[in-house]
Amino acid sequence: MGDMKSVALWRRKSLSKLSHAASGLAGLELAEKPALVEADEEFATSGVKLEKHHTCCHGCYNNCPVWVYTEDGVAVKIEGDYDGTLTKGALCTKALNQLHLVYSPRHILHPMKRIGVRGGNEWETISWDEALNLAGEQMALATKKYGPYSIMVGAGGGGTYGNVFQRVTQDAIGAPVCISGGGCQCYLPADCAGQWMRGGSNNRHEGNNAREMWNAWNPAMECVVLWGAQTSASGAAYAARANADMRERGVKTIVVDPYFTEEAAKADIWLPIRPMADIAMLLGWFRYIIANKLYDEQFCKYWTNYPFLIDPDTRLPIKAEEVWPDYVNPSADPNDVYDTPAYVCFDARTNSIQPFPYTLPENSPVDPVVFCEAEVNGRMCKTGGQIQWEACQEWTLEKTAEVTWVDADTIERAVRLYATTLSGIGTGQFADMSELSSNFIFGTMALDMLCGKVDKPGVVLTEQKPESRHTTRPTHFWCGRPYQETFGVGWTVGLTKNENLRRSKAAVERWNEKGVDGLAKQKEFVAYQMARLGSDHHKAVHQWQLNELAPVRKALLVGEPYKISVRWEQSGNKYCVMSSGEEWNKAYSTIDFCIHQQPHMTSTTFEDADLFLPTQEWLEFEHATEMTTQFNQTYMRKQVVHLGETIDPFILVTQMVDKLCEKLGGDDKVLCRDFQFNGTYRTKEDIYPQWAEMFGVDDWAEAVKHSEDHTLTVPIDELYQFYQYLDIVDDGLPAGFATLSRKCEPYVTMAVMNGHTGFPYNFPYEQTGPQGEWLEYDAVCTYREQSENMLQDDKEYPFYLTTGRVAHYHHTTLRNAPYSRELMPVPDVRINPRDAKRLGINHGEWVELSSRRGKTRGRAYLTEGVRPGVVMMERFYFPESYDGSQKNPTGGWRQCNVNLMARDDVVNPTFASASWRGYRVNVVKSEKPEGVWTEPEEFKPFMPDHNVECNTQEVFHHA
Amino acid sequence: MPRNCLVINLDRCTGCDSCIVSCKLENSLPLGIFYNRVIQVGPTGQYPNIERYNLPVQCQQCTHARCVEVCPTGASYRDEKTNIVLIDASKCIGCQYCLYACPYGVRSFDKDEGVVKKCTLCQHLTAKGKEKPACVHNCPGGARFYGDLDDPNSDVSRELAKYPDECIHTLGAPEGEEPLTRYILSPKYATWKELV
The missing domain is CATH 3.40.228.10 (Dimethylsulfoxide Reductase, domain 2)
Structure with a gap:
């Protein structure tokens, strides 16, 4: 790529080449030849190198196994692997369309810097050196000026390769603000x-x-x-x-x-x-x-916390020692490492409250009553089961x-x-x-x-x-990352308080030994954790290191509680997957510098990005652990092709933090530089030995060259493991479950404790409510309706909106896949024919939907599959809106975007989940919006382009 | 002579359109040209007392193929070796009589090339008996089967053998076409609708 200063529209490929691509290029012509079966012989003599590669799809999270055929290094065919335990050869349109995505003229192959104004859509190609320098400088500038909290990360599924690399990157630099269209709203x-x-x-x-x-x-x-x-x-x-x-x-x-x-x-x-x-x-x-009485009484009595009597003030199960201070718990660990508490129940044998130690059911000293209330220490207390019963009694x-x-x-x-x-x-x-x-x-x-x-x-x-299966009392930490080992922060469920404290102190000590003030480092980490916006109200956002959405938008707009200066967006298209697009658009305009990393440009690039860093499509991306498992099989994810200078996102985030540290003057200028390596790597060479070991091959780079299937398979007989809780473990007791009580907890004690102090995320520190108070989260299933629901009489917004999935698209991906778009060019608004008739709307006509927050359009799809009064619509955006052929290019997220009507101003108390569905709308007849392609021929500019730099080397190598 | 065709089990079909995209990629079909489509039949009735099914449709390999009969040049023909209906593009003059004669709407006219195209049962893959058509291979529901109706050990015969007669259907044949493609639809999911 020579002419560095040329203005590029997506990629420097001429339109004549695009139209050539549209009529079918070298690779795909193969299939048109009368017989691929004859191809074997034909290729043997033609000198064309035909290869077959085993890998797995990353069109969604399910990682279906595939075979990919290449011809002289160009991928020409993808087919399902018959040996997939569940798939048995199946592949959906998302997987098949990878051939069009990886060779899409919209797949960006070089870093690009915006020239001119945001939204002007003019870019110049720059080198990776220049790109990293620019990003590093901007992040360092923000850090020096406003502190590390001023760097915001955007996460999310669809086009990204997991979330671990984003989380450890935040941890490394100490940047607490991360938002996702999913996360609190998904999983x-x-x-x-x-x-x-x-x-x-x-x-x-x-x-x-x-x-x-x-x-x-x-x-x-x-x-x-x-x-x-x-x-x-x-x-x-x-x-x-x-x-x-x-x-x-x-x-x-x-x-x-x-x-x-x-x-x-x-x-x-x-x-x-x-x-x-x-x-x-x-x-x-x-x-x-x-x-x-259709429930399993024995299981409830001995394997759930339903029979535990609950303190009406703390809402926590009462422990035996709270009633009988001298009680000796027969199941307690004499070494004070593993925690097996004894609780209090109402015993049917003695008709009285009794200690309820953890034992095998047949050894239990009590016959606990599941649904009852009883007096404990002078107060009437209900069992967990009773609380659920009262919540459902009516x-x-x-x-x-x-x-x-x-x-x-x-x-x-x-x-x-x-x-x-x-x-x-x-x-x-x-x-x-x-x-x-x-x-x-x-x-x-x-x-x-x-x-x-x-x-x-x-x-x-x-x-x-x-x-x-367990050999000791099962324990559980909320994620696989070593926060307790590194910072001494967080509680391992199943260990005693003293053991958790010992581990915390040991971590502090390890810092001290390295000459760093361990306590100060721990406090710095906890301050970073608690700086997550909205986490004082909704403390479970810490589970995935996320933030409540609306407070982030507010921080962007008003700079409170802290200024956010750099946005490092690592997901596809936030405008498509989140509510309040117009408000976000205003909020993002306050950002000093926006970096967007993705394989393809999206509305986010068009509207907000100053720097675009091209990551790899899945045929270019290799990995051993990240998104490689389906059911009982783990696949070797192989790099089948590599175009231009696209980069593995795991390497990209590592190189970026290296550059930030360099600009700041050292690794010690960030929270914990090395924490990032709990999930990322600097170069392929650094990680290959680990991957090779996992798959039992001598050399990863050699192994991926062969047309061999390296799949690791757990035999079915070993996969299905039952009655694990009954295994007798080293304390002579049944293993039980990795919960606080060692039993199933349908009365969700953890939710109560999380509301009170932020437990288990910041132990030994506490995060209380905004005024230092305990917040009370539901512990059992309790009746709630959406704030806007169908029981309300709402003349202004008489319909109710729900959404659903379609098989053709995952999150914001594939809207530039021509073979998907010609089948589903725009989102359907599914509406009952009786409603449509009343409104004078025919099948296939355009309609406008509006809520109290925004409006958008879609195409009516009349079906008795939805109830009268309900409409259903799938999210969408239009990458053609910023195609070079458009007279008035736009970001393509306003025309048909159901989420413009959604809301994040009222959220679930525990998880801060916003409502991407379940609200009131109105529907009226409308017109087709501008800048939207609906006819198959219109998608020609999205057809693949094989005339690119194929099979280039990785950008970053081991020094 | 073999009677090679597709059998499609609608009890297993999820209407995901994978067969369409598999076919288009395998046969390098231009935008707007399709060898197969998936029609949603229904929901019929009134919410919530409704039923529906997905109906993938492609060349039905008729025993009495009207497309062959009306073709003025012999471009639409029955292959002597395989006994299936094919198009010889070199003989096609683009008159499109066959499009009108076919009651199932499964032929497409490629404007750029000036010829009619249709499903070949992926002859380039299946001719030697080793591989399956792309739509069959990749079908997510495992709903599509390919083989010879007269061979009791073929995939199609074995799948059909699992179901009683009341579950096995063919598209209507207004002119006695006798389409080979069989559809399986169990009444517990939906009632078969005569659409042709």
Whole structure:
């Protein structure tokens, strides 16, 4: 690339080359030849080098295994791997379209610097040296002027390769502000619930949980509840395949969804619920199961914390020592390392309150009553079970039917089928994107616990793989990163307070030994943690080191509580995945310098970026651990092609922090430079030995050259591991669960403690509420509605908006994939034909939607699949809006962006989840917006360009 | 002669359109040209008492192929070796009679090349009996099968054998076309609708 000062529109490829690309180029012509089968012979004599490479897709989080064919180094075909345990060769459109994304004329291959004004869309290509210098200087300037809190990181799925590299980068530089369109709105609540309630995984279909329903080898499951889970869209290949196999095996499905999804259409029982009435439905199920004694009483008594009596003031389970100070807990660890508390229950044998030590059920000195209240130390205390019962007591079938708009008989059939079979609840992400996130995930997990659907064949809540079995009392730290070892901060659940304190002190001591004031370093780290905006109100944001969204926007606008100067955006397109786009647009304009790293430019680049750093598409990206596992297989993610100067994001973030330290005058000028290496690496050479060892090969670089399948497979017999909690471990007791009580905690003690002091994130320090007070988060599933709901009479905004997934796109990706766009060029607004008729709207006509916060447009899709009064729309943005052919280029995020109507001003108290769905809207007829392509031929500029610098060397090498 | 065709199990199809994109990439089809489409049939009824299914449609490999009968140049022909209906692009004059004759709308006219195109059952992959058509190979639901209806051990025959007659359907044949493609749809999911 010679002419360094030329103004580039995306890439310096001429239009004539683009049109050439559109008519089909070298690589793809192969397939047009009459027979690929003859190709083997043909190639053998033609001198064209034909190779086959095994790797895995990264079009979403599911990592489906693929074979990629290259011809003289150019990828020409992707097909599914028949040996994928679940996929059996399946691939969805997202995976297949990688051929068009990696060779897309929009895939940026060199760093670029904006010239002219933001939004002017003029760029010049610069070298990596210049790019890193510029970024390093700007970050150093901000740090010197305003401190490290002034560097903000943008995280999120879709086009990024995980989140670990972002978190350790924040930790290294001490920059607390990180926001994500997902996170608090996607999976963080489930991650917490899994850990807090059972010390392990959760019930989400995403994330390799809930796998027992796909157990075709020793099938036990009779029924699965798919609650707001569009598995065939979110797991378009592997889950669709596995679900089809599951249904064929005769597993019954209960689908709870307001929309008639693929899953609903094939369900044995569909509960067509009023959108966001899920908490009422859950409480109806709780009541029915408890009132009809369909729960697993033995499991509740001895393996959950439901029988524990709860202190009405602290809302915490009362420990035996609080009642009987001289009580000697027979299960306590004499070494004071592992924590196995004894609680207080009402004992049916003695008709009195008694200490309830942790033992095997048959050795228990008490017969605990699950649902009751009793006097303890002069106060009436309820059990955890009683508190859940009182929260659901009024939810008779009739009332549940009235509030959820599903008839009582159908609800009863569903709950009976669920409660009387080997079954479990698998959930989708929908409730995370709402104020109800904690209520929903706590409720669904607790229902399975109430029914004893835990850690046994035929249920959802299982912990798998041999390494999940324990030999000591199970413990749990909320993430895999060594905060306790490095900074002495955080609580390991399952260890005693003294042991946690010892570990904290040891960490401080290690700093002291290195000549650094350990206590000061610890305090610096804790101050950085607590500086996360909104974390004083919503303390579970620490789980993923995130911030509440609205306070970040406010900080950008007013500079309070601190100035944010540099934005380092590492996700695709925040304008598409978050609410309040116009407000963010204003807020981001206050940023002094914005760096955007992605494989493709998005609205974010167009509107805000000053520097664009090109990262790799998945055919260019190699890794051994990050996004490489599906079910029981771990794939060697191989770099099949490498274009221009694109870079591995793990290397990029490391090089950037190196440059920042250089500009600041040393590694000691940031919070903890080396902490970044808990997930990142400087060059490939640095990490290859680790990866090679993991896959059992001598040399990674050699191994990836061969057309060999290096997949690591856990044998099925070893994958499925049940009854782990009953293993007798080294203290002579059953292993139990990695929770505070060593039992399942459907009464979510951790949520209560988190609200009070920020536990477990900042121990031995406390983060209380804004006025130093304890905040009280729900501990059981409690009735809530969205602030804007369908029970309200709202003449101004008579419709209710919900959203759903489509199989074609993941987050903000693939909107520049021509073969997807010609199938789904714009977002559908799904609306009931009876509503449409009333409004004079025909199928395929444009409509405008508006909420109290914003408006947007979409194309009407008339379907009886949605309830009258409801509309459903998928998020979207249009990369063609800043195509060179547009007369008035724009960022492409205003035309059809459902999130412009969404809200982040009211959020879930625990998890700070904003509402990307579940609010009131109005719908009127409208016109097609400007700058949007809808006809197949219009997408020609997005067709692939093979005439690029193929198979270039990595930019950064070991010194 | 073999009766090679696709069998599509609608009980397993999720309407994800992977078959369309697989086909387009395998056959380098231009934008706007499709050998197959997926039609959503329904929902019929009134919310919430509704049903629906996805219907992927491509060349049905008719026993009495009207497209072959109306072709003035022999461009649309039945291959002697494989017994399947194909198009010889070198003989196609772009008159598009076949588009009108086909009751299923599965042929496309490529304006740039001036010829009609359609599904070849991926002859370049399947001719030697080793590989499957791309749409079958990659199908997420495992809903698509390829093979000879007359061979009881073929993938298509084995899949059909799992289902009673009431679950097995063909598209309507207004002129007695006798399409080979079989669709499996169990009444517990939805009632088969006669659309042609």
